[in-house]
Amino acid sequence: MTGTAQADEAAAGFDPLRPMLLRLGYRMLGSVADAEDVVQEAFIRWMRSDRSEVREPEAFLRRTVTRLCLDQLKSARQRRETYVGPWLPEPIVEEEDEEDVTLPLMLALERLSPLERAAFLLHDVFGLSFDEVAATVGRDTAACRQLASRARAHVRDARPRYKLEKTRGLELAEAFYAASRSGDMSALGALLAADVSMHADGGGKRPAAPQPIIGFDHVMKVHKALAALFVKRHSTLVRTGFISGLPGFVTRESDGELQTTAFEIEDDRIVAIYVMRNPDKLKHLH
Template sequence: MQPDPGAIFEEQRPRLLRLAYRMLGSHAEAEDMVQEAFLRWHKAEGVEVPAAWLTRTVSRLCLDQMKSARTRRETYPGTWLPEPLIEVEDDALRPDNLTLSLMMALERLSPLERAAFLLHDVFGQPLDEVAQIVDRSPAATRQLASRARAHVQVDRPRYEVTRDTGDALARAFFDACRSGDATVLGAMLAEGATLHSDGGGKVSSYPNVIEGAENLVRLFLGLQRKFGEQMQFLGATIIDGLPGFVSRVDGNLQTTALEIADGRITALYITRNPDKLSGVIRH
């Protein structure tokens, strides 16, 4: 009996979606790339190693998409953040241990550097196979991965937070914002904390990165005075490997991911662009 092509593809689909999302930072675009690979797969003949063929096909599709995405992001309104990946049970996109902050570090890489790093360091593809995918020599591909690794290591979080601790911190932070408790907010924020907010030009957000605990406390106190009781906590969760929560502020859904070191918040990533929150609504 001949193997069922559809069954072979479905077995690979979770890994292909994970790869495409990590390369593109977009669920919708990742699904589009995997669907295009599915169409090509059904037309392919004589494929000896389906996993390798599909990895190569999806990677090359993503590389083409990444080049156009970089151009679009040059005109993106304000800060761009990856679509939030909410952790759920058996989530196929979370075995690689990349966090949102590392996804942001990947954004500073060239498409080829990002592809080489993800394929080799994260997804374990042999270097010679990666070289074929990115159409470079093995030596050049090794340099691409090395440069990417150096950039990413600078941003790799050195502290891990347990799920219970992360949930408690997320809830405590929201409660302090909602009550306008400046003392608690100041104690929770590291001195050099930063806030990154993505509204995509669709809803209000802060177009530039805001730095410093004092500035952030003033910002959150201003939100409390303006919206107060309208701020709704919808649940603590894990967002791209970071503790965080889903909430509503000024009537709009948003996710807030918290990067934490030594028990204090060093960075906040707030996604408010409704185009990036359809997965949050589903979950």
């Protein structure tokens, strides 16, 4: 077989695994761009490797991506210490909700050590045995069990307490858009829980609240002020859908930039609002 034919065969073997590797990279890093970079580096290493020695390509590539992510997480934590305002993961917009890892769970994963994060994702989300997890992260099986157990305790509260009917979630998102843009504060207030919180990530690139806004009265006050702005500066609804597993919508704001708004919902009330305004984290949506 010629070198070109071998390369074509290697690429053909990699391509079906790319979506899974991207999901793993995104869930490890919270960044679409970083996940794509990691997977591309894994592809380069795959093409350069002695593939005749690789018995399980999927395990080899998953291990490669995981270890590249662990290296990235060390520097990512340092960058986030100096991040301007609340940090949110890059939004993924889909027709259907991804139920394995939602935005609140992604935020909970941020509080874990890199190894805890890897053990939890590989075992609890991707379904690997602890022996496979151990081989992937380079720790023994017992240690990986402990890592996943500690992680599970930290993220337990981020799991949804009950399953939201998809259509109802989108209805609430559409109702929120209509009420917030029209200035119907009565309708907006009826959608919110008493302990609602609002988190906006502008990354220092666009105006956004520098701290989370907590409580019904404070969130309503912010949206009353925003409603007055929307009269002068129109936003356009691009689409509704699921934003990182939560019902929400994408808008194009008056500055021409995209924005995503996602809602955590319990007992038919919005308990958290997540707004992504940082243009660097929205590039992939274009």
